[in-house]
Amino acid sequence: MDMKNEIKQVLSLQAVRSAGLSYRQSQAEMAQEIAQVLSADLPADKTLQTKDGRQLTLHLASCGFIEAPTGTGKTLAYLVALLMHHKHTGERVCVSTYTRALQRQIVNDGDLERAMQLTGVRVIPAIRLGRANFVSRRRVAECDSKYPELQASDEWQAFRAWVNGWNEHTDPLDTTFLSWGEIAGDLPRLNDKEMDVDLLAIDDAADQKKKKQAQANLPASETEAFAMQDDYFYRRHVEAAAGATLVITNHATTYLHALNGTLGEDLRAIVIDEADRLPDAVRSFLSTRMRPELALSRCEKRSGKQSQEQHDVAKALTDAMMEIGAKNVYQDITPLELRHQMPKEFSALLGILNRFSLPDCESVNDTIKTVRQAFADADDLVGGKLSGDYITYLSFSPIKKLPSFCVEPVEVKSVLGRLSKGFEDRRPTFDRIVFMSASLAHLAEDDPLARVHYAYGVDTDSLAIGTTAINPGRFGTVSFVLPDIRVGRPFLDPRDIGEGKPLPSQLQYNAVWLDYVSRALDCQPERRKLVLVPSYQDVEELLSSRAGAPSDPSGAVLLDGVVFHLRPEPAAKIARRIHDPDVRAIVTPSMWEGFNLIGKDGRSRQWIEDLMIARMPIPHVSDKVRTRQIEHLITTRGIQTQQIAGKILVEQQANAVLRKLLQGIGRGIRGGDDCVRLFLLDPRISLPGDWAQAICDAFPDSDEGDAFALAVDLHKPSHPALRKWNNSVATRWRHAIEDAQLFTINGELLSCRTPSYA
Structure with a gap:
């Protein structure tokens, strides 16, 4: 019997119920799709010709992409498939995750034991941490x-x-x-x-x-x-991991394995869960952001050695960076631009940089050497890059204007391609790869699943199955609360974070928006709330708007039943606060994914009753990095104009934002019995036309309704993620948007019709 049919029997209704488990048809379908990838013949080799006429042999892995939202039982499905692959081939198998929470969940929450019970296959598992x-x-x-x-x-x-x-x-x-x-x-x-x-x-x-x-x-x-x-x-x-037959690791370690075989050469099959975060993990791993005084402080703590001379150099370096920032309106600037625009400041900065050294911390010292080299080579045509794949520049944090030297990859698709491709005598890192996530789709595109594999550097000929979407059998219930666009943008300056325009010299939060989110926190306080924000700075500002600036902006602050999650408190520790009877809400940037906040009574229903998205998670992308990305697209993909390349990059960013929003929405619905009310509190998003008209008519004061209608007419969201946010809402819940309530600027809920939870 082939593996696919064997899995069909293992996860049949009778077999699953005989084991005392709940049957999910979606789970059985998913496991068979995974088995198709794991058992397919490897793609034939291809011959490629280089620009200089050489011919190279390209080896390809068998790959598949499966989008499986919450409630489909994907963890058990891929464990069953991997165990059966181990049974049929004797090969070691691997699971890669983005979050450590999921690594431990696989081993500790029973799915692995259930998979071994169903298949009759025993494996030696090992979690592999950095x-x-x-x-x-x-x-x-x-x-x-x-x-x-x-x-x-x-x-x-x-x-x-x-x-x-x-x-x-x-x-x-x-x-x-x-x-x-x-x-x-x-x-x-x-x-x-x-x-x-x-x-x-x-x-x-x-x-x-x-x-x-x-x-x-x-x-x-x-x-x-x-x-x-x-x-x-x-x-x-x-x-222990080298001797394990099932290795459970994280995306960063998976990338290291692609470079140097960290996990062992005999590991040939992998399921990459939370695959939507794989590009982010690799980009983060390859990126370096160095603040001189902070780097020195950390180095001294680790080495136990102190140098007054290096303290003076680090301070002088920071002062020089701040002087450049003040003269350049705190815009990012490359070494080449700095040399031409401020030659005196460039020379002073390079002179100080040449004196800065941390030999007792080799990894930090390597970064210093990299930055120093980029400044020394500032006449490079693209402005102090290390190679065609990296850019080095001087940057300032959006809010506090803290200076840092940044080294970032221009793109990571080619790096990710190492997993599924190999040339000549180098095989692909893995022979069989299944990419899985609740949010793989490119939600800003007309056909969201058509081009998913391109973002991971996977060749079309590698696909053993088309990109597949699995839907759960039971859905849960979501109702919606939409924002009052009269509140205005989260930031005062119209040149907003993430909208592709230069940052102002002093980015300031809109006090009206902060008050608006604060009112939402106090709306029906008997209902438990999870408030997701994009950054720790958002948390600090919201806390300050309620109680003044915290004296020590770290850890967690409990105020009026609300836990404000501040750096560097672990998210797992914050999650445990739901069992504190005094906690009615959590404000955090760290729970967009990977957390399952189950109520203390042990039932499957969520602790969350109201899930709030304070603002859309549109990141700021450095203008310098964006320019370099545009150059890279034009050079490597033959894009004709900068305008077209820029549009492609904005669409890619929108896809990432909408995937994160989808993951965030998933915190509220983890099972078929869950019921959550979703507040979208970002006034920049587009509003459905028919709904907006109906809500205008629902205002008790007709003048206020007219004012809202005028605001709707003038409202023109610029970013694709703001226009297409509803693509992050599963199809089964989108009809409920037309019945949404409005959370008004005055902190009141306004309805077109009476919702079911009232």
Whole structure:
């Protein structure tokens, strides 16, 4: 029997119910689609000719794309398919996720055990985390001696005892920051602030290499002690993953595997869950943003060494960057532009940059060298780029105008192509790849699924199945509340973040919009609310609008039953606050995806009753990066004009925004019994015409209705994501938009008809 038919039997109604599980037809269909990709013959090799006439052999993987929203049971479906692939081939298999929460959920929430029960296939699973997740015994000991004030801290003593309790039998995953978070929640505090993870994590690979060289000269007993103190548990963790038959890892590690075989050469089949975030993960991994004084501070904490000379250099460098920002209205600027527009400031900055060095932190020092080289090569025609794929520039944060040196990839599609393509003697990273997510579709396009594979560098000939959308059998219920466009944009200046125009010198929040979102928080306070915002700055501003600026803008603040999630509090810790009876709302930028806020009673229904999208998650893209992206499109894809290339980039951004919105909406509906009210509080979005007319007629005061009608007539959303936001709403719920309420500028709910929850 072939694998596809075997899976059909494994997930049949009778088999699933006999195992005491709920049957989902969508789950069975999905597992068979995955099996089609995993069992298909590999595509034939292709011959390509280079510009210089050479012929190259292109090897392709078998690939498939499956969009499966909440409620389809995709985790169990792909685990069943992977286990059956392991049974038929004996190959190790892999799952890659964007969030660590999903990694742990796969192992701990029962889906893996259920998959093994249904298939009769047992596997050895291993979660594969990155080095920075592990606590260093050596660093803990260094902190214990370096900071005597910690001796009086009960938190520190508990943490120290936890670390000292490790031995050769300790599970490596029990030596991670995640494990401590489950035990105590917070790291110990130092100088009234939670300790920085960088202070306690094991060294990066470059530092490890140096220390191991030094270690070679130590006596055997000291060498063994050193190993137990630093990366012993991480190395055991890596070894365990190498011996596992099911590896569960994250997108960044998957990318590293594509570069250097981190996970082992015999890992040939993978399901990439949360695949919509794979490009973001790779871009983040490849990007560097360095603030001199912050980089120096972190380096000193990690190395334990201080240099007054480098303190002076870092401050001088920051001051020079701020001077350039003030003269350039805080616009991003490349080295080439700086050299031509402000030659004196360019020379001064380069001179200081040449004196800035952090040899005790090799990874940071490499970034400094990269930036220095870009400025030294400022006569490069594209403005200080490293290669055709990277751009280096001086940037300023949108709100606080903090300066930083940035190194970013122009695009990541070619990088992602390494997963599914190989040339000559290099095979693709994997032979079989299934890309899965609740939001793969390009929602700003007329045919949302037609060109999904292009964004991942996947050749059309690699597709074993067409891009498939799986729908759940039970849907849940969504009702809508739309914004009052009279509130105005979230930011005062019309040159808004994300709309492709230059940022103003002082970007300021619209106080009317802040008050509007605050009123929404207080609307029917008995209803539990999750408020999603794009940035931590949004959280700070909303908190300030209610209570004044926080004295310490970090951690989490509980005010009037509302938890304001501030950096660097882990989102998982914030999620646990739903069990606090005093908490009625959470405001966070970190729960757009990967979180399932189940009520404390253990039922499947959500804690959330009102889900609020404060503003659309349209990111600011540097003008310099955008210009370089346009150049790259014209050069590599033969786009004829800058206007066409710019339009393509805006559409790509809109697709990313709408996917994130779809993921955010999914926080409110996780199962067929869920019922949520969705507030869209961004006044920039378009409003349905018939609904807008009906709501105008519903105003008790006809003059106010006329004023709203005039605002509707003048309302012209410019960004595609603002015009097409309803594409992020599943088809099964879109009819409810016509019955939406309006949340007025005065904080009242206005209805055309009485909704079912009232």
